[in-house]
Amino acid sequence: MALAYELRCRECGKTYPNTPLSICDACFSPLEVHCDLEAARGSFTREKIAQGPDSMWRYKALLPVPEDYVPATPAGWTPLLAAPRLASRIGAKNLYIKNDAVCLPTLSFKDRVVSVALANAQIFGFDTVGCSSTGNLANAVAAQAARLGLKTYILVPSDLEPAKILNTQVYGAKLVRIDGNYDHVNRLCSQIAERYNWGFVNVNLRPYYAEGSKTVGYEIAEQLGWRLPDNIVCPMAGGSLITKIKKAFKELIALGLVEEKEVRFFGAQATGCSPISTAVKTGADHIEPQRPSTIARSLAIGNPADGIYAARAIRESGGWAEDVSDVEIVSAIQELAETEGIFTETAGGVTTAVTARLYAHGRIKADDLTVTCITGNGLKTTDALAGAYEVERAVRPRLSDFEAYIEEQTEDRAILEGASVR
Amino acid sequence: MSVKVLLPNAFQKHTDGTKEIQSSAHNLPELITEIETSFPALKTHLRDEQGQVRRFINFYVNEEDIRFLGNEKYDFKDGDEVLVIPSIAGGCSPHGDTRFAPSQLCCCSYCGQEECSCA
Numbered sequence: 239m240a241l242a243y244e245l246r247c248r249e250c251g252k253t254y255p256n257t258p259l260s261i262c263d264a265c266f267s268p269l270e271v272h273c274d275l276e277a278a279r280g281s282f283t284r285e286k287i288a289q290g291p292d293s294m295w296r297y298k299a300l301l302p303v304p305e306d307y308v309p310a311t312p313a314g315w316t317p318l319l320a321a322p323r324l325a326s327r328i329g330a331k332n333l334y335i336k337n338d339a340v341c342l343p344t345l346s347f348k349d350r351v352v353s354v355a356l357a358n359a360q361i362f363g364f365d366t367v368g369c370s371s372t373g374n375l376a377n378a379v380a381a382q383a384a385r386l387g388l389k390t391y392i393l394v395p396s397d398l399e400p401a402k403i404l405n406t407q408v409y410g411a412k413l414v415r416i417d418g419n420y421d422h423v424n425r426l427c428s429q430i431a432e433r434y435n436w437g438f439v440n441v442n443l444r445p446y447y448a449e450g451s452k453t454v455g456y457e458i459a460e461q462l463g464w465r466l467p468d469n470i471v472c473p474m475a476g477g478s479l480i481t482k483i484k485k486a487f488k489e490l491i492a493l494g495l496v497e498e499k500e501v502r503f504f505g506a507q508a509t510g511c512s513p514i515s516t517a518v519k520t521g522a523d524h525i526e527p528q529r530p531s532t533i534a535r536s537l538a539i540g541n542p543a544d545g546i547y548a549a550r551a552i553r554e555s556g557g558w559a560e561d562v563s564d565v566e567i568v569s570a571i572q573e574l575a576e577t578e579g580i581f582t583e584t585a586g587g588v589t590t591a592v593t594a595r596l597y598a599h600g601r602i603k604a605d606d607l608t609v610t611c612i613t614g615n616g617l618k619t620t621d622a623l624a625g626a627y628e629v630e631r632a633v634r635p636r637l638s639d640f641e642a643y644i645e646e647q648t649e650d651r652a653i654l655e656g657a658s659v660r
Numbered sequence: 661m662s663v664k665v666l667l668p669n670a671f672q673k674h675t676d677g678t679k680e681i682q683s684s685a686h687n688l689p690e691l692i693t694e695i696e697t698s699f700p701a702l703k704t705h706l707r708d709e710q711g712q713v714r715r716f717i718n719f720y721v722n723e724e725d726i727r728f729l730g731n732e733k734y735d736f737k738d739g740d741e742v743l744v745i746p747s748i749a750g751g752c753s754p755h756g757d758t759r760f761a762p763s764q765l766c767c768c769s770y771c772g773q774e775e776c777s778c779a
Binding site for chain 1: 666668669670671673705706708714715716717718720723725727728743745746747748
């Protein structure tokens with residue numbers, strides 16, 4: 239049976255059979271997977287989806303894998319949480335968080351894209367896979383490749399957070415630190431993928447990989463009771479996720495699973511690496527590359543691959559993009575943790591701080607149904623909070639000492655409160 | 661003066677498999693002209709209907725994006741290694757560079773319209 243998907247050039251429309259290829263040989267533009275919605279219509283219904291597994295694979299009919307594909311890893315199907323306490327802090331009334339900080343198996347949304355990429359790596363017969371990564375992708379490739387018995391080469395910028403390096407090496411992956419930033423690493427990977435017969439998830443497998451991001455959009459719609467939100471706030475590194483959530487919503491509308499609605503898309507970046515938000519703010523139809531300098535290393539892509547598509551998607555939707563400073567990122571990480579019990583990495587700090595600003599500036603209205611996408615876990619970037627909390631003296635295990643400690647705390651608080659009044 | 665130019669796999673269908681050339685070009689515009697002269701089959705693919713170099717094609721000199729070096733104003737130095745790499749997804753063009761600027765008149769590749777159907 240013919241597969242219900244193929245590769246298609248995003249610019250000239252030339253089609254290709256399924257193969258590990260990401261660039262059109264006619265116009266050198268990027269290729270994208272085109273799924274046959276008509277073929278999926280019978281198997282992509284609310285009822286059939288509900289009977290599927292509690293993972294992103296409940297949407298298998300619209301992912302580029304064969305019908306009989308059996309996934310090895312149950313990624314996705316993460317919580318969509320109402321966020322009333324954060325909402326009241328930032329002037330929102332109907333705010334939800336899509337929490338991919340707890341996406342399995344490696345605690346970031348990259349587990350979704352890697353699941354689809356490695357499924358195709360196996361179909362194409364690769365025994366070695368790899369990626370260029372700012373960290374989360376490295377973790378996801380390493381873990382899932384281990385589970386599938388694939389060899390791995392993972393290239394990262396040399397200044398990556400220690401936790402992300404350890405969380406790659408522990409799976410037995412070959413991690414290569416490159417003396418340069420992500421854009422240098424990515425360019426090198428393009429050359430390596432041409433030289434070696436390896437499946438690079440975000441190079442020659444990229445069209446398949448990127449489709450995995452659609453599952454964030456499917457899940458949001460299903461978890462909202464098969465309806466679309468008014469707004470999506472989404473972090474942007476390469477810019478792919480925001481375009482794929484939009485694609486997912488379009489597909490759901492086309493298949494009649496949700497009512498048609500113009501969802502506004504809002505992009506979030508760190509000011510120290512903000513090529514896409516700059517393009518949105520200036521109205522440019524191109525991306526001017528930047529040299530990244532931010533603690534949000536997972537978003538530090540100065541020449542974002544899908545930047546132009548992300549900027550277009552935002553503009554066409556009536557949305558906006560913002561960028562925030564490193565200080566704001568750290569405060570937002572703490573605020574999200576203190577209000578909603580979600581510990582996110584720096585990228586989530588970016589998204590949370592940008593969400594707050596969008597409400598403050600009136601870009602998002604208080605009553606709008608807004609979903610903000612948290613894409614990674616704070617345990618991976620604890621160095622961002624270094625020095626934020628003092629190590630307190632140890633209290634002797636006696637009730638009287640504990641009471642004295644509480645007394646001390648109360649006095650300290652009174653002094654602090656008094657000081658703030660003055 | 662001579663610079664080494666490495667061409668991507670995507671070009672090779674139009675270059676009879678040539679992956680690497682030596683060039684005496686002094687800058688990027690000269691290099692593009694020289695590539696097109698050497699490989700006429702590549703010319704129609706390298707440029708769009710308006711004759712602009714397609715914006716998904718990136719140039720690097722000794723590992724650095726040429727846009728950080730001055731782009732067309734950068735003078736090649738003897739021994740420079742120039743890499744030509746198409747963007748894996750999306751693409752970009754430098755601000756104010758009309759050579760890469762999107763045309764407002766055509767659709768398809770460079771109209772900036774996501775849903776263009778004329779392809």
